Amino acid sequence: MAKKKEAKGSGGGRASGRSKANGREAGVRPFTPEEELKAYREMLLIRRFEEKAGQLYGMGYIGGFCHLYIGQEAVVVGMQMTIEEGDQVITAYRDHGHMLACGMDPKGVMAELTGRRAGYSKGKGGSMHMFSVEKNFYGGHGIVGGQVPLGTGLAFANTYRGNGRVCLTYFGDGAANQGQVYESFNMAKLWRLPVVYVIENNKYGMGTRIDRASSTTDLSQRGRSFDIPGEQVDGMDVRAVRAAGEKAVAWAREGNGPIILEMLTYRYRGHSMSDPAKYRSREEVQKVRQEHDPIELVRRRLIEAGHATEADLKAIDTEIRGIVGEAAEFAQAAPEPDPSELTTDVYADA
DSSP states (O other): OOOOOOOBTTTBSTTOSOOOSSSOSTTOOOOOHHHHHHHHHHHHHHHHHHHHHHHHHHTTSSOSOOOOOTTOHHHHHHHHTTOOTTOEEEOOSOOHHHHHHTTOOHHHHHHHHTTOTTSTTTTSSGGGOOOBTTTTBOOOOOSTTTHHHHHHHHHHHHHHHTOOOOEEEEEETTGGGOHHHHHHHHHHHHTTOOEEEEEEEOSOTTTSOHHHHOSOOOGGGTTGGGTOOEEEEETTOHHHHHHHHHHHHHHHHTTOOOEEEEEEOOOSSOSSTTOOOTTSOHHHHHHHHHHHOHHHHHHHHHHHTTSOOHHHHHHHHHHHHHHHHHHHHHHHHSOOOOGGGGGTTOOOOO
8 A cells, every 4th residue: 555645734745735827837748640639639528518508498498407517617627637447436416527527428418408218327317417327426415514424434434345446526616615524624634535525616605706615715725724725726727737636636545544636617608597697797708718628728728739720620510510419400309217216226224
């Protein structure tokens, strides 16, 4: 077993500190052309899938809540580049992007969004509650912060089994204020659990700007009282995400215990499809899209480096749109669950 290294909280240790949040600081190694294209393709799949999901919601094919991931694609795509087969992922209700990044079939994800039998939860989970044990994806959870103790529990199981696995536990800036998060931090540090807490700070929680909801806005330091190291990362640059993720995953896998990565990101749509997002200006959103869009950053790098032409990237977009279109057609044509399924797959405490 690798020698354990004591994490030194917010001030020391190789896994501590703060990124310059621009993707160009020391330690961020460039992507190969193949890695750039892979990141571009995967982020574009999430973007186009979410755009289609928004359309289907407006047409009435998707009911209930629907939280889109548009703008935050670099976070999950970059983090997926850092983990190994068997590592686990668990997240909140803004989860479609995580599902696709984990390799779940767009048809099965879209079928679940539309409540169809072919969906990953047989049409009974909807947007917020999908699982795939095969892909090591454990949800999709509707309770704010509810996935954090569950992700901590997955890490405990890894330690108990001695399997060398790491759990990526995602949650948002709003959930960072939940009490169960701090209870999880305490246990994870106490037992040196292999968990990476990924805070997707998109600045607004449900609709309240972070500096109006949190007395301290550097969420990477929320583990200080537990001596958990943390780092702020440019969550709009997939390269910066991967660089920080590689260090954090290695830290956890080597037996050093938990670590926090605060991804500074931004969502372009409202909290959910029913949110008009009047708490921020249209100009603010447009400015972020023009200056920091995660997909556009990769697109520019590919073209400027001569690794792809406009025609190449247009062909990829056409291919992705075809995949998403097929998923939407499949979902709309798939049958709904039989009424007899209503009481199956339900946990009941006798």
